Amino acid sequence: MHLTCLRRARDLMDRDFALPLDVPTMARHALMSPAHFSRSFREAYGETPYGYLMTRRIERSMALLRGGATVTDACMAVGATSLGSFSSRFHELVGQTPSQYRAAQHAAVVAMPTCVAHAQTRPQPRGLKAQRHPQQSTIREAVAVTAA
């Protein structure tokens, strides 16, 4: 039941990432107190609920930027309210600024079904990486390009 509730909260983030979700709302969805929810979620999925939500938002914004959306539109469309914190989080996860990412080539990802791209291009949050290489951190996409 415990893991089922966590899964439902994670599904809520995957589905409603563009809404103003916060930890208390997600914790209610999981039928847990915010503190217990955050701790349990991190144990189960390796990152905090807010971290997961922001990673999901960044991953979705990457898809919008690949489609030619402006940085501001992409930021707002995924539920991020501050362009500054969105951009710094983006850079931290992706290793490029949103504008740099928007201007880059994305041939392999464009060819993938969205559900595959969701998994394959999902930025790796801190703590899940054994070692942080700014040049490689986000190279899940570059790997896909090489393999294609």
Place this chain on the structure above:
Amino acid sequence: MTISLHYAPITVNDVDESIGFYRDALGLTVRGDVANGGFRWVTLGSDDQPTVEIVLSQPHAGRSEADGDALQELLTKGSLGPIVFASDDVDGAFERLRESGAEVLQEPIDQPWGPRDCAFRDPSGNTVRILQA
């Protein structure tokens, strides 16, 4: 020589609960139900595709306790891969599943790469996607 897909295994926590989803809500037919050593294997298929069956089995069937526990955890967390069905009426299939009380992951939408599809969780946590045939 021919080669074709025949069985696709799906791990579920509770076989009976899953039959409610895959048979009653999704519309598959139960073709086999075998019990051995305290576990059950239930095969279901679509009348539209007589030679292909999914096989429902439990996480601990044929595995060590530790492996079964690990698999069950991944299943319940929603971390296993999806199974994808096709329908000539994805919106109708969606309504039927939704009315059964299944957990909706995604309403039918036209995906940027082509097909219209929708997605659910089965009662155990597997992602079940249905795309327009």
